[in-house]
Amino acid sequence: MAKAYKILIVEDEKPIADILEYNLAKEGYDVTSVYLGDEAVEVARALNPDLILLDIMLPGIDGFNVCRQVRQFTNCPIIMLTAKDAEIDKVLGLELGADDYVTKPFSTRELLARIKAQLRRSRQIEKEQSQQTRENPPLEIDRDFFTVKRGDQVINLTHREFELLDFLASNPGKIFTREDLLKKVWGYDYFGDVRTVDVTIRRLRVKIEEDPGNPKYILSRRGLGYYFKR
Secondary structure, eight states, rough: OOSSSSEEEEOOOHHHHHHHHHHHTTTTTTEEEEOHHHHHHHHHHHHHOEEEEEEEEOSOOHHHHHHHHTTTTTTEEEEEEEEEHHHHHHHHHTTTTOOOEESSOOOHHHHHHHHHHHHHHHHHHHHHHHHHHHSSOOEEEEEEEETEETEEEEEEEHHHHHHHHHHTTSSTTBBOOHHHHHIIIOOOOOOOOOOHHHHHHHHHHHHHHHSTTTSSSEETTTTEEEEEOO
16 A cells, blocks of 8 residues: 555444454554544544544544534544434434444445545545646735735736735625726726726736636626636
8 A cells, every 4th residue: 555544543432443443454554543532633633634433422522523523624534433323313424524424333344445435535536626726726815915926926916906806805706897896996086997997807817817818716707797716
């Protein structure tokens, strides 16, 4: 195995945890086990695992609350383990951010297959996100120093260009007419032509877009106006 994936087992029944740890280690995984819900959250934060096996019935906070808290700082796959087969428990776990559900008693072979499937899916998502970042690196807008960066590239903007970009980026997904933008960015006392907005947008796209003819940041909706893509 090219990489020893880190798997965190959260299971209060030590015999089950030991069996899981043995079989996962035999497959080449780097395994850590904890037995308490409160401990699980802190270990997950420090360990940054590639996948979590999470029992629902735990001392202290239960698996549902562990899942909720862990989802605040990691998107790693979570497979929930439970003796319960109630549909409501499965639905709740999935709604809280779990990726899969296995009911005890379970087949070790099936669980290993599910783990491998989740890790493959996670790798694919990371690969796609990495590719998207390379193709369309995020813009960094520093309002304190009036600077903009795309990836490692510093982009030089005029004061008006920066104000327009900053305003649109502060309202992602919201469409503004040319008149709206004139009032919000140029000011209510500005009586210039609305085409001023088009010209400034065009200059902005040349500076911030990889392909100004096919913009990814500042988009337009025909007949409505401009918006910053979320």
